[in-house]
Amino acid sequence: MNLATRLGLVVIVIGAFSGTIAVLNDGKKAAAQGSNKVRWESSKQCQECHPALYDEWYGSHHQIAFTNPEVRLLSDDFRKEECMDCHLPRPLAVTGFGKRTLPRRTHFNDGVSCITCHLAADGGILGRNHRPEVPCQPQASAQFSIASACASCHNQHGTTDQFLASHFAKQGNNCATCHMPEIERVRKDGSKRMGRKHVWDGCHNKESLQSAGKFEVTVEAGELVLSLSNVGAGHNFPTEERHRAVDMMYRFVTNEGGENKTSQWHRAYRFRQPYRDEQEPINEGNEPGENTQLTAGATKAVRIKIPAGAASAEARLWYRLTPFIGDDSPQSTLLYEQRVNLK
Numbered sequence: 582m583n584l585a586t587r588l589g590l591v592v593i594v595i596g597a598f599s600g601t602i603a604v605l606n607d608g609k610k611a612a613a614q615g616s617n618k619v620r621w622e623s624s625k626q627c628q629e630c631h632p633a634l635y636d637e638w639y640g641s642h643h644q645i646a647f648t649n650p651e652v653r654l655l656s657d658d659f660r661k662e663e664c665m666d667c668h669l670p671r672p673l674a675v676t677g678f679g680k681r682t683l684p685r686r687t688h689f690n691d692g693v694s695c696i697t698c699h700l701a702a703d704g705g706i707l708g709r710n711h712r713p714e715v716p717c718q719p720q721a722s723a724q725f726s727i728a729s730a731c732a733s734c735h736n737q738h739g740t741t742d743q744f745l746a747s748h749f750a751k752q753g754n755n756c757a758t759c760h761m762p763e764i765e766r767v768r769k770d771g772s773k774r775m776g777r778k779h780v781w782d783g784c785h786n787k788e789s790l791q792s793a794g795k796f797e798v799t800v801e802a803g804e805l806v807l808s809l810s811n812v813g814a815g816h817n818f819p820t821e822e823r824h825r826a827v828d829m830m831y832r833f834v835t836n837e838g839g840e841n842k843t844s845q846w847h848r849a850y851r852f853r854q855p856y857r858d859e860q861e862p863i864n865e866g867n868e869p870g871e872n873t874q875l876t877a878g879a880t881k882a883v884r885i886k887i888p889a890g891a892a893s894a895e896a897r898l899w900y901r902l903t904p905f906i907g908d909d910s911p912q913s914t915l916l917y918e919q920r921v922n923l924k
């Protein structure tokens with residue numbers, strides 16, 4: 582029996598089992614009895630009292646971490662079991678904040694679940710504030726809401742270290758400042774309070790990607806200058822996975838004998854951390870293996886000689902989820918486009 586089949590069976594068994602637990606331990610009933618003994622084990626248990634928040638999380642990359650087709654493909658349907666550590670993790674507080682999480686074998690559709698982040702070591706619930714009067718009785722934890730909580734899974738490629746070295750961290754921000762912005766929530770009685778959006782937009786969201794970089798195209802002393810500044814990513818841009826890439830591209834329109842001719846697109850610069858076995862440098866002038874990601878706050882400008890007869894230039898900034906693809910691929914996102922007249 583292969584792992585996938587075995588997991589399938591486990592899903593069925595656990596499914597039946599957790600149904601029983603849900604009846605025995607219905608969150609609301611137990612909470613109403615003032616009992617501390619609710620066994621929190623699935624995100625579903627939080628849905629009834631936190632419906633809007635549940636809907637945000639549902640469909641997020643945290644929720645799909647175990648079901649995501651991209652991940653299933655690369656992990657050989659999780660036959661590479663080490664991939665489960667972060668894609669189907671046990672609670673952070675149980676393993677220890679900042680430590681690498683351990684894999685679980687239950688609730689496959691929950692991926693990185695409410696329980697992963699919010700379960701306390703004693704089986705209670707962690708939050709920002711101590712709220713014994715609230716049905717789920719959250720306990721205040723300073724550890725769970727800071728960058729080190731995200732680091733358990735998000736430092737494999739240095740994202741957390743990049744953030745900690747940035748001016749964003751020095752100004753007192755954390756990962757949630759950008760990835761879990763404040764949002765208004767409505768209580769059951771209609772009154773309002775502030776909460777935190779549980780969607781974690783990142784590189785799969787165009788607006789979020791656009792907020793990372795400021796792209797400028799100017800003409801200086803006969804040269805076309807393309808420049809990108811990392812103004813909005815609290816870490817390198819791009820970050821994490823080595824297959825993410827950001828490309829600055831340009832082309833010229835020349836006028837020959839009254840006829841416009843458009844050149845091919847050329848790549849002025851690629852921002853990326855290369856794979857370990859890559860021999861070719863990312864850009865001309867880089868060392869093989871050199872990481873060309875743009876650090877937080879940094880600017881990279883590239884100057885290109887303008888060819889004789891050029892009437893205008895076009896420039897584009899692309900984000901690519903994986904490096905060796907073209908502009909037509911759905912995995913390429915056009916972030917910015919600019920045209921400058923040269924005459």
Ligand code: HEC
Pocket residue numbers: 608609612621623624626627628629630631695696699706707708709710711712715716717719768774
């Ligand atoms: C029976 C209803 C109920 C259930 C079930 C429930 N909660 Fe709550 N929870 C509440 C209420 C009510 C509040 C208070 C909201 C407010 O501030 O008005 C709350 C507040 C919270 C807070 C915020 C604490 C703070 O810092 O202010 C967290 C975190 C939380 N819940 C997490 C969870 C998680 C995770 C689950 C599922 C494992 C869960 N809750 C299940 C009713 C529930």
Ligand code: HEC
Pocket residue numbers: 642643645646647649652667668670673682693697730731732733734735756757760761781782783784785786
């Ligand atoms: C237990 C491991 C774990 C923890 C803790 C964790 N994450 Fe994640 N996170 C993941 C995994 C796994 C993915 C990718 C899942 C996928 O795409 O299949 C992910 C994806 C993301 C993404 C990318 C979304 C996108 O567009 O691809 C962001 C942003 C993110 N997490 C932010 C955070 C923040 C902020 C924290 C801390 C509050 C945090 N994560 C804590 C495991 C974790």
Ligand code: HEC
Pocket residue numbers: 649651652655656657661663664665666667668681733734735737820821822902
């Ligand atoms: C140490 C924690 C950790 C381990 C172990 C891990 N991942 Fe991830 N994975 C993440 C995080 C965090 C992200 C989100 C960041 C990102 O998308 O770059 C992610 C994202 C991904 C993505 C991108 C998903 C998307 O939709 O773009 C793929 C694919 C992936 N992982 C595959 C794997 C495979 C295959 C393995 C096992 C060889 C593995 N991961 C092991 C933490 C981990």
Ligand code: HEC
Pocket residue numbers: 624627628631634635638643693694695696697698699708709725726727757761766775776777778779
């Ligand atoms: C990747 C970790 C992570 C996951 C997964 C996660 N949370 Fe949170 N949650 C946080 C962090 C961090 C905060 C912010 C604490 C603060 O205010 O600094 C938070 C805040 C909250 C709050 C209080 C703010 C608000 O918006 O009401 C509630 C309630 C809550 N979470 C419930 C849930 C529930 C229910 C789920 C699952 C549907 C869930 N969380 C999934 C990390 C997580």
Ligand code: HEC
Pocket residue numbers: 728731732735740741742744745749754755756757758759760782783784789790792793813814815816817818819820821822825
């Ligand atoms: C100042 C705002 C800001 C802060 C702070 C910040 N990020 Fe981001 N993050 C972004 C933006 C913008 C993007 C999209 C551009 C990119 O991918 O770099 C992003 C992208 C991501 C991605 C998607 C990368 C991928 O390849 O899938 C992950 C994961 C992530 N951030 C995690 C974190 C973690 C963990 C922290 C804290 C250690 C953090 N971020 C702090 C703004 C921020």
